[in-house]
Amino acid sequence: MAKIFCIANQKGGVGKTTTTVNLAAGLAKIGQRVLLVDLDPQGNATMGSGVDKRGLALSVYDVLLESASVQEAAVASGPGGYRVLGANRELAGAEVELVELERREKRLKTALDAVQAEYDFVLIDCPPSLSMLTLNGLCSAHGVIVPMQCEYFALEGLTDLVNTIKQVHANLNPELQIIGLLRVMYDPRITLQAQVSEQLKGHFGDKVFNTVIPRNVRLAEAPSYGLPGVVFDPAAKGSQAFVEFAKEMVERIGAM
DSSP states (O other): OOEEEEEOOSSSSSSHHHHHHHHHHHHHHTTOOEEEEEOOTTOHHHHHTTOOGGGOSSOHHHHHTTSSOHHHHOEEOGGGOSEEEOOOTHHHHHHHHHHTSTTTTSHHHHHHHTTGGGOSEEEEEOOSSOOHHHHHHHHHOSEEEEEEOSSHHHHHHHHHHHHHHHHHHHHTOTTOOEEEEEEEEEOTTSHHHHHHHHHHHHHHGGGEEEEEEEOOHHHHHGGGGTSOHHHHOTTSHHHHHHHHHHHHHHHHHHHO
16 A cells, blocks of 8 residues: 655745655665655646656646546656656646535545555655645645755744644544655755754654755756656765665655
């Protein structure tokens, strides 16, 4: 049965999509069966996986409206080695359409339940806002992975996200929990980042992943080539860090 995780943070620009795409590629590289679900209308995780969002015959939009199944809409990520349930601008309209529908916050969960046996991991890239799309992701997931920069304002955004997760846990999805916090774009030369990193470990303990993703130009370049960094330049420090993170995820999930 697949373990389903949202990669979420209500603060924008913290590397959610980079984390989702590279974790998917890292997990695939170590032999896991992975489905990436892009819930952001911008479709960056779709494009970053080597899938042209403009050419999608079916997308996560069709799955949410129950006009297609996950099996029908998911496509191969090419060299990434995982499957992609892609998104494009159509998804922005789903926000309005879902409001009127029954089980509006559980539609993705219902769709993913049908493919649980086909994957080891399902990774959901959520938009930065708390929208009906994000809510569908959180209602589907067993847990949340929170990528965050070690900066002061990141801590404030984390408080909002923790409160949201508590509300969803209490009212809609009792399985939902924070799996862990992933420190991304980390530069140990910056004193503040080192201090915030220590604060995170002191406050959240073993909820902070051991793996740290360094600030890395090759990870930033990879999306322009339509590739995860793990595939674009496997030797880069950032890519190697994501493969280590994938291994840590498998170990952590095995211990749950």
